[in-house]
Amino acid sequence: SGGLVAFPTETVYGLGANARDGHAVARIFQAKGRPQDNPLIVHIANLADLQAVVADITDDAWALARAFWPGPLTIILPVREGIAREVTAGGDTVAVRMPSHPVAMALIRAAGLPIAAPSANISGRPSPTRADHVWADLAGRIEMIVDGGPAGIGVESTVLDLTSSPPLVLRPGGVSVEELRRIVPDARVLPRYGTGAAEGDEREGPARSPGLRHEHYSPRAQLWLFTGEWEAQVQAIASRARAEAEAGRRVGLLVSVQTIRTADKAGIPNTVIIAEAGSRSCLGSVASRLFDTMRHLDSQDVQIILAESYDTAGVGLAVMNRLVRSAGGRLVDAGEPG
Ligand code: TXA
Ligand code: MG
Numbered sequence: 001s002g003g004l005v006a007f008p009t010e011t012v013y014g015l016g017a018n019a020r021d022g023h024a025v026a027r028i029f030q031a032k033g034r035p036q037d038n039p040l041i042v043h044i045a046n047l048a049d050l051q052a053v054v055a056d057i058t059d060d061a062w063a064l065a066r067a068f069w070p071g072p073l074t075i076i077l078p079v080r081e082g083i084a085r086e087v088t089a090g091g092d093t094v095a096v097r098m099p100s101h102p103v104a105m106a107l108i109r110a111a112g113l114p115i116a117a118p119s120a121n122i123s124g125r126p127s128p129t130r131a132d133h134v135w136a137d138l139a140g141r142i143e144m145i146v147d148g149g150p151a152g153i154g155v156e157s158t159v160l161d162l163t164s165s166p167p168l169v170l171r172p173g174g175v176s177v178e179e180l181r182r183i184v185p186d187a188r189v190l191p192r193y194g195t196g197a198a199e200g201d202e203r204e205g206p207a208r209s210p211g212l213r214h215e216h217y218s219p220r221a222q223l224w225l226f227t228g229e230w231e232a233q234v235q236a237i238a239s240r241a242r243a244e245a246e247a248g249r250r251v252g253l254l255v256s257v258q259t260i261r262t263a264d265k266a267g268i269p270n271t272v273i274i275a276e277a278g279s280r281s282c283l284g285s286v287a288s289r290l291f292d293t294m295r296h297l298d299s300q301d302v303q304i305i306l307a308e309s310y311d312t313a314g315v316g317l318a319v320m321n322r323l324v325r326s327a328g329g330r331l332v333d334a335g336e337p338g
Contacts, residue, residue, distance in 0.1 A: 008148030014117030022084035045108035070100035072174025126291035154288035225327035228334035236334035252302035
């Protein structure tokens with residue numbers, strides 16, 4: 001009936017509306033404060049629905065759907081008539097995915113409609129991985145939140161543009177590039193973790209996915225991302241934390257269990273708030289906690305967040321993409337341990 005319903009998916013919470021109702025979809029943009037030119041993902045619950053949303057299903061699309069759906073992969077294809085133009089931001093392509101979360105599936109089936117849904121956060125904020133994150137951002141602006149507990153994966157779906165040749169990963173996410181290339185071996189990825197800081201022939205990337213320009217996954221505090229050898233990062237983070245704390249600023253650390261263990265010795269002042277980001281040996285644990293730890297540090301009113309870097313293999317690429325974009329250029333090269 002034209003209302004907005006936030007619901008859990010296996011990646012993050014989405015803010016859903018009837019994808020065929022332009023007024024309902026327009027309300028998503030209002031509720032989030034989302035720029036009008038940033039198109040939405042259409043969520044479906046079975047393969048027959050794909051035919052109703054896109055104009056042409058390529059061989060790659062069938063193969064990807066068979067391999068990864070339901071699951072955290074979004075594909076971009078030419079749009080079919082009947083999808084509200086607000087969904088595609090007036091463009092001739094549409095992003096589609098079939099989420100694997102049982103509550104998302106049940107909602108789409110009960111509605112009997114394709115559901116347009118961005119992440120259910122205020123535009124620019126970290127995506128919500130729990131119902132209370134949605135509540136914090138959108139209470140009073142939307143009709144309903146379906147609470148299905150914490151989202152499992154914690155970072156958004158991988159967005160793959162199948163209308164470009166070779167296919168282009170516009171956003172790394174829950175399905176890794178390594179996994180994708182088993183089905184589409186020639187898939188390209190934007191350099192520098194898909195941050196839009198592209199060079200040469202990759203320069204078209206940001207224009208292709210408007211989301212690359214707009215969203216920053218930003219905590220309210222200034223996030224600084226440390227790079228270089230891990231031991232050097234631990235040292236640099238510890239000494240920066242000391243300096244900031246001594247200067248009277250409220251500092252938060254977004255760091256792995258390994259860093260927490262090691263940095264104790266390096267002498268981090270106990271006024272510094274430490275949020276455990278997960279384990280360096282299981283980047284899925286970092287992905288699932290990433291946005292929640294950013295929101296937790298914000299709730300502690302820290303002014304500065306110091307974060308470490310991770311390997312870009314597997315889901316690590318999605319983690320680093322979100323961290324680089326949260327840092328918005330505040331990168332610190334710690335070099336080698338000194
Ligand atoms: O995991 C997810 O994908 C979550 C859950 C709710 O499904 N949704 C999500 O939606 O992250 P959103 O709107 O926050 O991100 C969608 C991304 C944006 O970067 C947007 O620009 C891009 O997909 N996108 C959507 N339609 C597109 C299109 N037709 N062409 C290029 N990029 C598109
Ligand atoms: Mg989003």
